Amino acid sequence: MASGASATTFAPWDDPNEAPLIRIENVTKRFGDFTAVDDISLDIYRREFFALLGPSGCGKTTLMRMLAGFEIPTEGRITIDGQDMAGVPPNKRAVNMMFQSYALFPHLSVWDNIAFGLRRDGLPKDKVEARVEEMLKLVQLQKFSKRKPHQISGGQRQRVALARSLAKAPKLLLLDEPLGALDRKLREETQFELMDIQEKTGTTFVIVTHDQEEAMTVASRVAVMDQGRLIQVATPPVIYESPNSVYVADFLGDASFFDGTVRRSDGCYELTWAEGQPPIRAKSAHGFTDGQTAHYAIRPEKVEIHADKPADDNVMQGRVVDIGYLGNLSTYHVELGNGQIIKAQSFNTERDTRRRFTWDDPVWVNWTDACGVLLEK
DSSP states (O other): OOTTSSTTTOOGGGOTTOOOSEEEEEEEEEETTEEEEEEEEEEEOTTOEEEEEOOTTSSHHHHHHHHHTSSOOSEEEEEETTEEOTTOOGGGSSEEEEOTTOOOOTTSOHHHHHHHHHHHTTOOHHHHHHHHHHHHHHTTOGGGTTSOGGGSOHHHHHHHHHHHHHHTOOSEEEEESTTTTSOHHHHHHHHHHHHHHHHHHOOEEEEEESOHHHHHHHOSEEEEEETTEEEEEEOHHHHHHSOSSHHHHHHSSOOEEEEEEEEEETTEEEEEOSTTSOOEEEOOSSOOOTTOEEEEEEOGGGOEEESSOOOSSEEEEEEEEEEEEOSSEEEEEEEETTSOEEEEEEEOOSSOSSOSOOTTOEEEEEEOTTSSEEEOO
């Protein structure tokens, strides 16, 4: 169940009595001297829409291929629904995989593409027909059942591949960059279609993607990976608002960073980060000792920009050195007195082509002590 669904009531990972569908225990995969997956342990639950997120070469696809049975772990164990997958070939697992290329048969109709796996399993003709019609209805392609793949759009081909993958009712569906071939607008539309289909079928989905927005939109939980390791596993709001490291804060979304030392002050921490600059006040549930080195991350949408000095916890003066106009909002790059750049965003709520601020304007930026996050690493 994706984050857009009833995420407040769906949290099996918080229930100690809930058994995971997939259990990955201390799994490592080496190719010669190269370690692609490094000692990963992870539980994924029934009905989850789980995202493996990270840059190219981080190990996410290798991990997915081990779930599918196309790669064998060098060390560790993978169980699916309580069954150890050691020695179980791909065609004997209750798992299906949908590839980025879709891999549809060009000479077969949409109907026959969906029916292919069911027929190969020897299912009776009436059951094949009933299941294919059910899948066509699920992906809303009844009108296109007689067409060949080249006679339908990219988004429709993606739905055919999804219907074919779901036709055999797998316990687990693996999606390898499934929307990568679609243009931006169609990709965004298809994300919501995927969420709706996943919720209707109740199938556990695991998606591999390098697209942060895609992972944040569709997933119930996100696993951020880097260099074969899990860096953080959490729900999209927790990953975004409470990253556990500079790497996660920087990889997921946009942020400005300040490095310095911290000390306790009036129930908050003060980060001393540059000579001649006011300290940054920050609340943190994580404990720091006085004098400890820390990193501070602040998202641009949390930073306000003003012509006059505001009254707030964190107030700094600078000048606008760059502007990014994105239609619905503008991002201002503000250079502070010591040369540090901080980003501030404002929504363009009125239909006016004149910006509030322009290049070289002197401005003030501010935010409250609860807006940013202090990080140890």
